Amino acid sequence: MTPVSIRTVHDVTGLSAVADHFSDVWQTPRSTPPYPAEVLHSLVHAGGAVHAAYDGVRLAGASVAVFGQPASREAYSLVAAADQGLGVRVKQAQRAWAVELGARTMRWTFDPLVGRNARFNFVKLGAVGTEYLVDFYGPMADGVNDGDESDRLTVVWDLTGPGQPYDTGDTGGTGDPGDTVDREAAPGTHTAPDGGPLARRDLGDRYVWCRVPDDIVALRAADPQLALRWRRAVREVFTKAFAEGFTATGMSRDGWYTLTRPEAAS
Secondary structure, three states: OOEEEEEOOOHHHHHHHHHHHHHHOOOOOOOOOOOOOHHHHHHHHHEEEEEEEEEEEEEEEEEEEEEEOOOEEEEEEEEEOOOHHHHHHHHHHHEEEEEEOOOOOOEEOOOOOOOOHHHHHHHHHHOOEEEOOOOOOOOOOOOOOOOOOOOEEEEEEOOOOOOOOOOOOOOOOOOOOOOOHHHHOOOEEEEEOOOOEEEEEEEOOEEEEEEEEOOOOHHHHOHHHHHHHHHHHHHHHHHHHHHHOOOEEEEOOOEEEEEEOOOHHH
């Protein structure tokens, strides 16, 4: 088995390789990477960190983080992408760097329609979704996001916890009790673009569940208009729930978010 190593990158050659990696992930020409090497170099010079994961000598993942506002004790992860199985190790490397410099939380955004990323953030790391951002970046022209609106979900990761993955079951994430039985017993509130249920809400008003497509990236490529209908349908559920004080706490294997009122999680 090839050994995997993760280390911070400071040199121009290494940062250029990371920029190429991000180009490949986001399907842009290497001449126009989403995170150019010179930008990465400036972020490192300003006190940020670029971590790279190597499978032997092959670059297999990378992440970029900076610090937030003064006195916030919070780091901000700009981007992270890694081969399957390496994501937790890359995030834990970010965590170790941030904690050593005094951070207590880390924040980042991701596309809420990408269920596998939601499951990673909530179930594997134990982060919590705290803010829904409508069309956060405006139009994006990369090969993954082109043709869609760039809604993003902000997550906050408590770095002072045990620092281990929290994968505890099918709906998981921070001890979330809103399980599949509860979800299926709850009345439906919205219909999804595919005709199935989109959202459910329990009668006790403690949980909202919202479904996302199996693979939004493939759907966006095959049927951009259908993908956009999903975007706007999920947006409606999330913005209403967040306005009422819910946070995102879990993601099931079959693509259902759990949104929880803070008093229900206590």
